[in-house]
Amino acid sequence: MSKTTDWDLYEVFVRSKRGLSHKHVGSVHAADGRMAIENARDLYTRRSEGESVWVIPAKQIIASDPAEGDALFGPAADKVYRHPTFYDIPDEVGKM
Amino acid sequence: MNAVYKTEDNPLFQYVLGLGDDALVLGQRWCEWLSKGPNLELDIASSNLALDLLGQAELFLGYAAELEGSGRSADDLAYLRDAHDFRNHWLVEQPNDDWGVTIARMAMFSLYHYHRLEGLTRSNDKFLSDVATKALKEVAYHRRFASEWTIRLGQGTKESHGRVQKGFNDLWRFVPELFETIDAEQKLADDGAIVASGDLRFAWEHDLDQVLEQASLVKPEGTGRLIGSRHNGHHSEHLGLLLCELQYLQRAYPTSAGAHW
Secondary structure (H helix, E strand, C coil), rough: CHHHHEEEEEEEEEEECCCCCCCEEEEEEEEEEEHHHHHHHHHHHCCCCCCCCCCCCCEHHCCCCCHHHHHHHHHCCCCCCCCCCCCCCCCCHHCC | CCCCCCCCHCCCCCCHHHHHHHHHHHHHHHHCCCCCCCCCHHHHHHHHHHHHHHHHHHHHHHHHHHHHHCCCCCCHHHHHCCCHHCCCCCHCCCCCCCCCCCCCCCHHHHHHHHHHHHHCCCCCHHHHHHHHHHHHHHHHHHHHHHHHHHHHHHHHHHHHHHHHHHHHHHHHHHHHHHCCCCCHHHHHHHCCCCCCHHHHHHHHHHHHHHHHHHHHCCEEEECCCCCCHHHHHCCCHHHHHHHHHHHHHHHHCCCHHHHCC
C-alpha cells in the first residue's frame, strides 16, 4: 500500500449556497483530483454543508512569506483612515 | 424462531429480506476496513459506505419484519438469524481480501444495486419506491466511488492492475446468482412490485463493460453457473464467520440481560 505521504495534499473549498463564495474548510490527501473530490465529499459535505466543492493542489498555492509580513501588511497598521469609520451615519439609515 | 422459509412463502417478505441482507452483509464487510484503510481519508470513506448500507439494511429489514407479521423487529432479523435464514447474494459475503478485490466486488455490486433500486423507484409498493428513491442517491455515489477506483487501480501500476483484475476474475463466478429469477420473484415482477433480477443484466453489463474498458481490464470469460441458491439458505462458509462478529454482542448479552441500544 502506498503511504499517505506519497499522495498529494489538496486544499478543499466548499460553497454552502449558490451566490456565496467558496470557503476554505480543510485539506485531504489524494492520488488525483477526482479522488480528492471524493475524499472531500466524504470529509466535509456529509452534513449538508455545501452544494459545490473545489479542490486545489496545495503545492499550487503561492502563499505570502510570514517573514515578509511587515513589508506587505505593516504599512496599513497606522492608516486607520482607510476604514470608513469617520462618517456620521444619519439615524434614519439605522444599522448598517 | 428460525424457520427456513420455502421459496414460495410470502415472496415479498423474502425479496425485501434479500435487499436488507445484501446491505447488511456488505455494510459489515466495509466495517471491517475501519482502522485498516490505506489512509485516513479512505478509512472515513469506508465508514461512510458502511453507514449508508447499514441505513438501507435497517429500512429494508424493518419493512421485511412488518411484511412477515410475526412480531420480529429489524434488530431481531439482523442479530438473531442464522446463516441459512439469510437471503443475501454470495458476492457480498465474500471476504475483503485486499483493496483490489474489495473494489471489484463493490463495482460489481453497486452497479447491480443501482439498477435494482432504480427499478424499485417505480414499484407500486409505496414503501419500496420511497426507500429506493432515497437509497438510489447513496448508491449513485457508491457506483461512482467504485468505478473511479476500478479505473484508478486498472490504470495504475502493474501491481494495482493485477490485483483488481484478480478481484474481477475471482468474483466472476458469483455473477449468475445476481440475475437468477425464481418463480416467486417473477410473480412479484408481474404484479408490478419489483423488476425481475434477470431483466437487470443488460444495463449492468453495459455499465460494467464501460468501466472495465476505461480501466483497461479484461472482462472474465464465461458466464459461470450457480453454485448454490440463497433462496434455499445456501451460502459460502464466509457468511457464518461474518455473522459471528456481527451478532456477537446481541448473542452474548441478550436484550433480557441488558444489551440495549
